[in-house]
Each structure stands twice: as structure tokens, then as C-alpha cells.
Amino acid sequence: MKRRFRCPSCGKVFTEPDVVCGWRRRSTQRFREYLGEEALHQTVRRVAQKEGVGESGDRRCVTEEVGRRLEVRKRADTPKFIGVDEFSVRKNYLYHTLSYCHLQFKRGGNNGGDRRKRAKEVRGVWG
Template sequence: MGIYVDTQRWRCQACGKTFMEPLPAINTKREMTDRLVVWIGQQSLRRTFASIAEDIGLDEKTVRNIFRDYVNELEKTVRFETPTWMGIDEIHIIKPRCVISNIRSNTIVNLLPNRDKKTVINYLGNLDGRHDVQTVAMDMWVPYRDAVQAVMPDARIVIDKFHVIRAFTNWQPQILAYFDHPVTNAYTESLNSLIRVMNRLGRGYSFEALRAKILFTEGVHNKVRPKFRRREVMADDMAGRMATFTTFQHEAPEAEKNYGVDISTLARLIQEGRL
């Protein structure tokens, strides 16, 4: 359905530029409603750009631009909790990319464009609550170790048990740390097959598109909402008699916590063909 609207066009007498009359509920950047722009953004996290463009009757480039703007807004608003048990691994998508996970919650926290030391240091250095990270599980990739030691010197590095049999001499302190801190990076490494499936189904998504679909798809986040506690109070009822009333209050003034992308939910959506 298309909507034709007659609008006024004005010219600024000071600078000579022309501009159109603003319309309610119409997106200022595109000739479509705000609701359609939001819908396209939401759908682009679950579907291919080509299928959305075909359904709406738009150019695929327009869908990609809306997707990019939508993801930029999500980057500003979606915040994942910093894991106390962090996993660092990599996945090869065109080239090696760094994967950050929350081992305790079995969730994805972030995907970095590469696994270089500078990139990892920049991410960890700007991470809220990085001093609360207790252990970091990883393989024997030196840039990971150096980045963690540079930014989070108090965090204990633990080499994943599957890599213990290699390079024992060079990594002995970190390898033996597993026995004092038995955390494993298995959940992070299990992401590799899921990400490869998504990349294959998307017929070659760009890294930015694949990262956004993994991190920001609605319904895959592991969230913990503030708890309420029951409280009974005595007060007069409408007839003037003493009565007991039940109220519910927050246990603590904490906001909702988002621990990242739940791996099991992500796997289920992929298997059902919904991602």
C-alpha cells in the first residue's frame, strides 16, 4: 500500500535552502512511516535483506541502510553484564574474529572484528566492571594472554583443558591455574558451529550484519529482572476496621540485568529456521 500526501515546500530566506513540511509519524530520513522503519529494522535481524526488500517493494540497499541505522541505535541502548568468568575464543568468518562469552551464564557477550592484541585491549579496556572479572578461559593465543594481563592484571588466566596437551612448557602457570579455578571455555567454542550455520544460511553476510543478528535478535537474551518481596501491613479498611494488606516491593533498587545471548535459545532458533 502506498500513501500519497500533498505537502508544502519552503525556502529559507537567509540561506536559500529548501525543506519540506514535517509530517507526523513519517520518518525524516526516508519516505515511509516510522512504524515501517522500525518493522524493517526488527525483521532484518531475523531475515535476509533480499526477502524483506521483495515483500515491501524496496531496494535491498534501502533495507541494508535501515538495518545499519537500527543496529547503531541498539549498540547505544543494549548493555550486557560483564562476566566474572569470561571466555575468549575465535571463529573464522572470512578471517579470524574474537568471540567473548559469559561462561557462568552460557551466553555470548560480543564479537570483535579481529583477534589482534590491540583490538582485544581496546575492548577490555573500555569494559564496565572489568575489575570484577575473576577468571578468563582461553586457548594459547598469545595476544589474548597479553591483552588480559595488560588490562585486567588481577584476573586469573585459565587455559582451556582441551588445549592443555599443547605448549605446556610455555603456558605452565596458566595451565595449572585450571586446577585452582575449574572453569572451561567449552561453551564459547560451541558457538563456532552455530555462527558458521548462520553465516551459511545468510549466503555470506558481512561480519557487521552477522554480529548484529547474533547479539541483538529479540528474544535470545538472558535477562534477570528485579525481584519483589512480599510485605504485609496493617491498616484501616473502608469500614474503619483493621485489616491486613499485602504489598510487593523491590528487594533492591537494581535495574534489569542482561547477561548476553543465550546459546541454547540461539541454537533452537537456528534449528527451527527462525534466524
């Protein structure tokens, strides 16, 4: 419950800051994250009815959750080099394209077995 105060000189009404829910919010951050997660797997209307909240508030929770997930993707490191290779699955019939992330390889004095070392250092494979 928030306390309200009235300024004696101007008459403006204001409330004390709420550290649990946040500014101009009536639910906790954890509950809004939960609503956003649930609405990604079910309809917004169903989640709103199940939890007893409005559909517009639930839509805002979904928007916040999607924004949070996209922000995490933006922060991921992007590779400096991407290799693209095409290989045959069935000769002269079926080909696949493989793209993978190259790392900057450090060249040592011994070049023997360099190919195997590079194969181990490939980070990820995307198809």
C-alpha cells in the same frame, strides 16, 4: 501527503515538516524498525521483495537497527572488578576458565558465613 510551498521572492520549493515519518523519510520509524528486525533473520532481498521496498532502503534499516542494538550495549554498566578462576573438570586432563563479576562487598561485624553471602552477590557468570 506533504504540501509543497514556493517562496515568492527566491522561488525555492520546500515542504511542510512531517512529524509522522521524520525529516527526509517516506516511511514511519516503526516500519523501519520492523524492516531492520526482519532483515536480521532473512536476506535483505527477500524482505525488500516481501514488503515492496528497495534493497538499499532495507539495508539502511538494518544498519540503523544494528546501531541501535550496539548503543544499548554501550550503555550497560561495566563491572569494576572481574574475577578469573580456573577449575578442573577432570583432574590433570580438562580445565575450564571462569570469569565473573565481583561486587564491592560491605564488611559487617560478623565474618561468619561471609563466603556464602559473597556467593549470592555474584551478579553474572560468563564462560
